[in-house]
Amino acid sequence: MSTDNTETTGRRRGRRPAGQDTRTALVEAARAVFAENGYEGSTVRAIAARAGVDAAMVNHWFGSKEGLFADAVLKLPFSPLELLEELRQGPDEELGQRIVRAFLTRWDGAGGDTFQALIRSVTGHEQAGTVLRDFFQKFFTKLIAALGSDQVDLRTTLAASQIIGMGMIRYVAKFEPLASTEIETMVVAVAPNVQRYLTGELGL
């Protein structure tokens, strides 16, 4: 996230900080609204109204609807919009490398628990699966559509299968040696497979 959790404004004896109250209220409202309406069906305005705060507070605390979603529901340790920008820098034929490196760097940096929390929320609640699907689908679709590949939807889900599987093995099931292999080794081993899903011949 682009903002951190430090907030001193409004702190008074015996009273929780107003800023943190707003942030917490937005996270709680977002979980409820996303759970009811899914990612696409939820608006910043509706979430802010539910939280009883101004819609501008979403941008202030989370940067965007995607940032709020990442924080409140997906627990992604990064801003999806920033990641999308970063992944777009560089040759198309190295996008697989950039994707593997970017996800592992962020998940490793967050301690791996974040990925586990994400998977737990998905397996525990049907709605979270829908929400994750909408989100990942949108994210990878944007990347892959820009490459001019055919079968964008299938390639999107294939790429997601490898990225999520890599996270499952590294952070949840913790299979060695993959769980503690250096990120750059993982990039060499896994990126060609991701790249085939993005731009390679699928044989279909």
Next chain:
Amino acid sequence: MSTDNTETTGRRRGRRPAGQDTRTALVEAARAVFAENGYEGSTVRAIAARAGVDAAMVNHWFGSKEGLFADAVLKLPFSPLELLEELRQGPDEELGQRIVRAFLTRWDGAGGDTFQALIRSVTGHEQAGTVLRDFFQKFFTKLIAALGSDQVDLRTTLAASQIIGMGMIRYVAKFEPLASTEIETMVVAVAPNVQRYLTGELGL
């Protein structure tokens, strides 16, 4: 499983069938013993003793320790030993195809809930992760070691990442079109990636 749940022996009015009691006791004992000692550290003898039945009952009801594990902990809709035998039939360069086809056929046949139950048990309990790791690692290691490939351990975990990721997308997150794509289409799209992990150049 090679045996079904039908059991009439010992059925009397007002009394649950003795066979089913034995089976249920074994499943409960297995869950406890596997959770305490992991897959490798648990013996058929110890599980049978905990259930208060003869060790021969494990073979009668579950075929083997692996079968009991699959039924009691992993909820795999197949006998791992039978699957291993089936996967060994055919050319090495088509093993990736056979693996993708075999897992999807079995998980699809079980309705997909089975995979979800497996993932839930892994994310909910640290010990189940250990148990799943031991099991999958052993299963894929047997297959890959027989191919004469280098880096068997790394290849094992890479292959597992793709198989588990495929299951996550198809049965848990349910991303379309992957969630409802025909199995043979999935084989064409995914098998070359699995095959690279089994026998291809990893670049390391």
